[in-house]
Amino acid sequence: MTKYIFVTGGVLSSLGKGITAASIGALLKHSGKQVGMLKIDPYINVDPGTMSPLEHGEVFVTKDGAETDLDIGNYERFLDASFLRTSNFTTGQVYSSVIERERSGGYLGQTIQVVPHIVGEIVDRIKKAGEGHEILVVELGGTVGDIEGLPYMEAIRMMKHDDEVEGTFFIHVTLIPFIKAAGEHKSKPTQHSVQELRRIGITPQMIIARSEERLPKTFKKKLALACDVSNDSIIEAMDEQTIYAVPLSFLQQNILAPISKELELGELKPDMEQWDSLVKKIVSPKYHVTIGFVGKYLELKESYKSLIEALIHSGAHLDTRVAIHWVDSEKIETQGAEALLRDCDSVLVAGGFGNRGVEGKIEAIRYARENNMPYLGICLGMQLSIVEYARNVLGYEDANSIEFNPTTTHPMIYLIDNFIDQSGETQLRTHHSPMGGTLRLGEYPCETKAGSKLRAAYNNEPLIYERHRHRYEANPTYREALENAGMIVTGESHGLIEAVEIPKHPWFLGVQFHPEFTSRLQSPNASILGFVKATFDHANPNPA
CATH class of the missing domain: 3.40.50.300 (P-loop containing nucleotide triphosphate hydrolases)
Structure with missing residues (x-):
């Protein structure tokens, strides 16, 4: 008993x-x-x-x-x-x-x-x-x-x-x-x-x-x-x-x-x-990096509790203090990305719902991509990295998610319901929200691409498991165009796009899942640890 x-x-x-x-x-x-x-x-x-x-x-x-x-x-x-x-x-x-x-x-x-x-x-x-x-x-x-x-x-x-x-x-x-x-x-x-x-x-x-x-x-x-x-x-x-x-x-x-x-x-x-x-390394670390954390709920940072803790976990394992430079995505829309991110060692764009601050997040992604800064996009952060690439590399000027522009001629991101309707996929565990819409919730497998930064971060595991909470998915119709232009799909789950990378970029990764949910003090999440390590290498090319 x-x-x-x-x-x-x-x-x-x-x-x-x-x-x-x-x-x-x-x-x-x-x-x-x-x-x-x-x-x-x-x-x-x-x-x-x-x-x-x-x-x-x-x-x-x-x-x-x-x-x-x-x-x-x-x-x-x-x-x-x-x-x-x-x-x-x-x-x-x-x-x-x-x-x-x-x-x-x-x-x-x-x-x-x-x-x-x-x-x-x-x-x-x-x-x-x-x-x-x-x-x-x-x-x-x-x-x-x-x-x-x-x-x-x-x-x-x-x-x-x-x-x-x-x-x-x-x-x-x-x-x-x-x-x-x-x-x-x-x-x-x-x-x-x-x-x-x-x-x-x-x-x-x-x-x-x-x-x-x-x-x-x-x-x-x-x-x-x-x-x-x-x-x-x-x-x-x-x-x-x-x-x-x-x-x-x-x-x-x-x-x-x-x-x-x-x-x-x-x-x-x-x-x-x-x-x-590990606690000693959190309190008195040897090194220091600064991550530009671009979000929209900065009035209450508890909204990003797991992600904040995940950065601490990775920092402890690298003997590095991960300082978070909080950046309101709405302010980027008025002040520009360079003014708010130029003193950072890397850029992280977190998840979220709703249209507020989205254009600021897209500008932050463009700044990280064009300036070869390590970048991690989580959930919405991955989706917007695809939108940014479509606009500024593929030339699709009105590219967007249908969450923000239902009439866009280039719906890079669409509702998961569309995928289910088109593919007949039945293996997805989804939940119909009482407020409307289908949510993809919980843990799913993700197949990683050989030679990718994603697979390398997970110790070359071909199959990983991560958790989800979202309604929208990357539209696979545009996969070929994106890959021909240099943005590669490196993670997939039941036919859905789980991760994208830019191989020519020093470290650019967008993931549809929420890696922060599986990070622990004694076993940090692999993709976040990889991001912090890339941040450290960018900030300290020749550490003492």
């Missing part, structure tokens, strides 16, 4: 529950345990797929094609594992499932209530996520006292008494404010948060104390006494230079000892030697 670690939050949001959960999971996995992860989102949306990036941040896509919370990305990056759609669920999914079952007669005419039906569905989903794992780390979104979270609190309270559950451990992440005028830490917000948990019927066994200042020993003892936890169960969570230092900080405080004692896990000795080495 599975043992469960529940991570809740108090006082306010954004305290780092996700990093806390991921760090604990990583330490347990490096101790040889089979660890699963689960993020519960109390919002009523079915999933974040239709939510604005400015509202929710990045939508992380799992191997099996689920659109999930960005914390699932943290779990994968910290545990070097792939999790499935069972690792994330929302209130919207819970209620949809219960209502659908009620409509089909599954409850045999019962009156449907929050207790036991909604709470029972939550418990069932938590248990399903725990199947096959010794330990499941469960992060509950939101804070104690949120009206949306009450059914979940009741569910995890009930699991303490469930005969099918081998053990439970409750961790509460809370804020310890430091009042500068008084020169004191204050414990009352945490005490009130813990009291609210107790009122619900949950007694936390560990406090993760978020603070901007170190906690004095006397204060920690006071906090332990007030919250009814042992002294060794007050764990400080300070701001670190990198999130990947958090597991090491927890380990130094012997966080696993009280967890192991309560859950009877035996002696835990995580092997963090490689992790520690």
Whole structure:
């Protein structure tokens, strides 16, 4: 049977529950345990797929094609594992499932209530996520006292008494404010948060104390006494230079000892030697490069969370700090690419939806191509590299994607529905969005071309697997014209164009997939690592 670690939050949001959960999971996995992860989102949306990036941040896509919370990305990056759609669920999914079952007669005419039906569905989903794992780390979104979270609190309270559950451990992440005028830490917000948990019927066994200042020993003892936890169960969570230092900080405080004692896990000795080495290279690298990151959601950089982390992973393996020079693609349209990108060592054009800033991205691609700067285009970044090449090399002046110009005479990029209609392809796992259109989601194989930079980046593997999230595809009608003009297709999947390169360019790669979704600290994604290596070679032709 599975043992469960529940991570809740108090006082306010954004305290780092996700990093806390991921760090604990990583330490347990490096101790040889089979660890699963689960993020519960109390919002009523079915999933974040239709939510604005400015509202929710990045939508992380799992191997099996689920659109999930960005914390699932943290779990994968910290545990070097792939999790499935069972690792994330929302209130919207819970209620949809219960209502659908009620409509089909599954409850045999019962009156449907929050207790036991909604709470029972939550418990069932938590248990399903725990199947096959010794330990499941469960992060509950939101804070104690949120009206949306009450059914979940009741569910995890009930699991303490469930005969099918081998053990439970409750961790509460809370804020310890430091009042500068008084020169004191204050414990009352945490005490009130813990009291609210107790009122619900949950007694936390560990406090993760978020603070901007170190906690004095006397204060920690006071906090332990007030919250009814042992002294060794007050764990400080300070701001670190990198999130990947958090597991090491927890380990130094012997966080696993009280967890192991309560859950009877035996002696835990995580092997963090490689992790520690990589963290040191993130904090104090030998080299430095600057990448021009061209995007359109720069108001909230969480929209590019996985990609930012992927650049950090690659930098760590190259002992190089990857500095990101953020470039708003709309500003390129007014100020020009040279003014905003001339001090960069390479150019990256990220994905996105909608027409805003597209012409600026195209100008950035042209600048990188004409100035022999290493270039990586991801999803929309690949599509626009084809559009740019068609306009400025092939001479198709109105070349475009039908997403931005439905009446273009040269639709270089078209809806995946067109490909399915023309080819009769049935092997694609697609999802029809409730907002209209067919999305290609999840992991697909990609055949790489011999002699290409793509294949070389992936250690000469002829077949690779990467994840997707998009509605539009490169139009294969123009493949011959592009290749005759020097842009080669170097990756294919079920007849779809997955990657393009310009062999005469030092390093120019566009990929339809999202390589950032499979990058981990200990195993960076190959195409992003290849891009950062090309950036390094361009910036440091003769490194010391």
